[in-house]
Amino acid sequence: MFFSKKAANLPRKAAKILASYFSLDVADTQPWCKEVKGDNATQLVITLPFCANSQLAAMKAHLLSEFSGVITENQLTVVTRIASHNPNASTVAPITNIKNIIAVASGKGGVGKSTTSINLAFALQQEGAKVGILDADIYGPSIPIMLGNEGAHPSSSDNKHMQPLQAHGMVANSIGYLVPQEDAAVWRGPMASRALKQLLDETLWPVLDYLIVDMPPGTGDIQLTMAQQVPLTAAVVVTTPQDLALADAQKGISMFEKVDVPVLGLIENMSYYQCRACGTKDYVFSKDGGEALAERHGLPLLGQLPLDINIREHADAGSPLLVSEPQSPLAENYRDAARALSMQLALTVPTRSEGAKHIKGDPIGIVGKG
Numbered sequence: 485m486f487f488s489k490k491a492a493n494l495p496r497k498a499a500k501i502l503a504s505y506f507s508l509d510v511a512d513t514q515p516w517c518k519e520v521k522g523d524n525a526t527q528l529v530i531t532l533p534f535c536a537n538s539q540l541a542a543m544k545a546h547l548l549s550e551f552s553g554v555i556t557e558n559q560l561t562v563v564t565r566i567a568s569h570n571p572n573a574s575t576v577a578p579i580t581n582i583k584n585i586i587a588v589a590s591g592k593g594g595v596g597k598s599t600t601s602i603n604l605a606f607a608l609q610q611e612g613a614k615v616g617i618l619d620a621d622i623y624g625p626s627i628p629i630m631l632g633n634e635g636a637h638p639s640s641s642d643n644k645h646m647q648p649l650q651a652h653g654m655v656a657n658s659i660g661y662l663v664p665q666e667d668a669a670v671w672r673g674p675m676a677s678r679a680l681k682q683l684l685d686e687t688l689w690p691v692l693d694y695l696i697v698d699m700p701p702g703t704g705d706i707q708l709t710m711a712q713q714v715p716l717t718a719a720v721v722v723t724t725p726q727d728l729a730l731a732d733a734q735k736g737i738s739m740f741e742k743v744d745v746p747v748l749g750l751i752e753n754m755s756y757y758q759c760r761a762c763g764t765k766d767y768v769f770s771k772d773g774g775e776a777l778a779e780r781h782g783l784p785l786l787g788q789l790p791l792d793i794n795i796r797e798h799a800d801a802g803s804p805l806l807v808s809e810p811q812s813p814l815a816e817n818y819r820d821a822a823r824a825l826s827m828q829l830a831l832t833v834p835t836r837s838e839g840a841k842h843i844k845g846d847p848i849g850i851v852g853k854g
């Protein structure tokens with residue numbers, strides 16, 4: 485079956501529809517749309533460069549309604565292919581198996597960076613990406629608690645490499661699995677940086693679209709060295725809306741600029757508290773600070789997450805909100821932020837010129853729940 489005359493220049497028309505659907509330029513969506521001629525049928529193939537599983541059905545339905553009478557459902561294929569991106573191809577050696585390493589950082593401690601990291605990691609996974617998490621918060625690792633596997637240790641078959649831990653279908657490694665907290669807490673900068681490098685290099689990561697790195701809070705020498713030690717693809721800065729946190733978030737943005745790591749955007753955490761009884765929103769830590777900071781730096785605000793007891797309780801109980809309540813509106817908030825992050829990376833950071841060549845490992849699926 486071939487496309488009818490009405491379907492002339494279909495990829496261009498599809499690009500226009502998608503541009504308006506996602507509020508993008510046609511130049512952005514044009515590369516996603518191809519006409520593929522098979523033996524029996526011609527297909528419109530849309531290849532999305534970001535993860536958006538929860539949106540695919542609606543997007544497909546929208547395209548089909550726009551193309552009503554022009555193409556049939558059988559002639560439309562929508563796939564997702566997340567590329568490996570690299571802002572500094574000449575200086576940063578890629579890591580086998582990992583397509584993109586995304587730092588989640590905060591200028592100030594206690595703003596919810598780790599909680600946001602883990603929920604974002606699960607949100608990206610639920611949107612269809614293969615995701616792992618590396619706890620680089622050497623001085624205060626909290627990922628083992630949030631994954632509910634404190635006290636677990638990575639196994640090793642050769643005494644050189646570690647199998648990452650698996651929990652709720654997510655692969656992870658953390659200094660918290662390796663040494664007692666009180667030991668790591670007294671390490672000096674070089675030792676902490678070495679530990680991070682080892683965690684990254686000596687873990688047998690499966691093929692991952694994204695490795696989320698929960699960075700230590702702050703913007704001092706240690707954080708700067710760590711940002712340089714890890715071949716980061718990009719960063720996301722988490723802040724709360726009040727001035728004090730924003731001033732530190734600003735320092736975080738500057739730190740990544742210094743080391744040429746693109747900042748994909750900001751996530752404002754604890755943006756408001758919504759009363760369960762009456763629905764009123766209280767802006768406990770001030771209002772719209774994240775939006776103002778994002779605007780000042782020309783960055784997108786990827787998400788605004790409320791202060792909510794469920795977020796804390798699920799994290800403390802070792803089963804983050806995205807795992808415990810994946811259907812809740814709060815989980816939807818995190819998935820919105822995850823899709824925005826994934827899209828921003830695809831649209832703003834160049835892909836590796838050598839394509840996926842550095843991805844050498846087996847495409848091991850992450851199966852089962854740990």
Ligand SMILES: Nc1ncnc2c1ncn2[C@@H]1O[C@H](COP(=O)(O)OP(=O)(O)OP(=O)(O)O)[C@@H](O)[C@H]1O
Nearest residue numbers: 593594595596597598599701754790791792795796
């Ligand atoms: N949106 C939220 N709603 C309610 N509680 C939250 C939220 N985000 C984080 N928390 C809680 O706030 C506390 C601090 O969060 P978290 O450990 O993620 O912060 P952090 O910025 O990583 O801290 P650190 O500076 O120690 O690394 C935790 O008890 C966490 O459960």
